Amino acid sequence: MTRQKIEIKKIDNPTARQVTFSKRRRGLFKKAQELSTLCDAEVALIVFSTTGRLFDYSSSSMKQVIDRHNLHSQNLHKFDQPSLQLQLESSTYAILSKEMADRTRELRQMKGEELQELNMEELMRLEKSLEGGLSRVVQTKGERLLNEIDALRRKEAQLTEENLRLKQHETGINTNVQGHSFNTFICSSSGDNSQDRESSNTSLKLGLPFPS
Known part of the structure; x- marks a missing residue:
């Protein structure tokens, strides 16, 4: 068995x-x-x-x-x-750990988590805190938008001024080019007339027919 x-x-x-x-x-x-x-x-x-x-x-x-x-x-x-030193360190560690746990729980509650353990008074206090934080966020966001708009306006003014300066510079260059072309044309015309007169005088002296 x-x-x-x-x-x-x-x-x-x-x-x-x-x-x-x-x-x-x-x-x-x-x-x-x-x-x-x-x-x-x-x-x-x-x-x-x-x-x-x-x-x-x-x-x-x-x-x-x-x-x-x-x-x-x-x-x-x-x-x-x-x-004694180790006891103090352990006590400090315990305090910091508890504080970290409390802050972590508060952050979760601000995100809408772990709300079941809160009573009505705590929920109202959390709601008030969220409303105050939201108003500060909206205010900061508005100030940031205004600063960005001012920066864009200043940049626009700088670009407009730079564009105007470039146009004035381009206008001055075109004026100089046109004046130089006109002077060259006058000089060329004067030179052609002198050559014609010299040719006429040479033809008369040699008894050649005058070119038409």
Whole structure:
């Protein structure tokens, strides 16, 4: 037959409970002895039965193991006591963490999140705060738009002035070019008339027919 698994709970029958206690106690002490022998460990066990009877096992001296345990516990207690500086840092960290959590929750509530835990008074206070913040945002936005419009107007005036200056400069260049062309035309005309007179005089002197 297969071995049945016993449910881990208190055994109601006192006789069966005592029998189980004796078997498990012997098995526990045997395992403690094996652990001490195999691993070279100091092991001490103290067990009180329901009747108040003491059972103990120690791989060496029970008193020595208990004293060592107490000394180790005292040292751990000393190490567990934080220094004053560490306590202050921990306190500051806790305060900052709480403040950060509060600010994060306020930001979420301003975005319309986590509003279920707020009562009517808190909701009205949040609404008033949002209205004040919205008015300041609208005011700042209007001032920013006016500044941008003024900057665009100044830039437009500068561009208009620059365009007018370029037109005046172009007009002056065209005037100089036209005057230079007119003078060149007069000089050219004068030169042609002189050549014609010289040709006429030469023809008369040689008795040649006068060119028409």
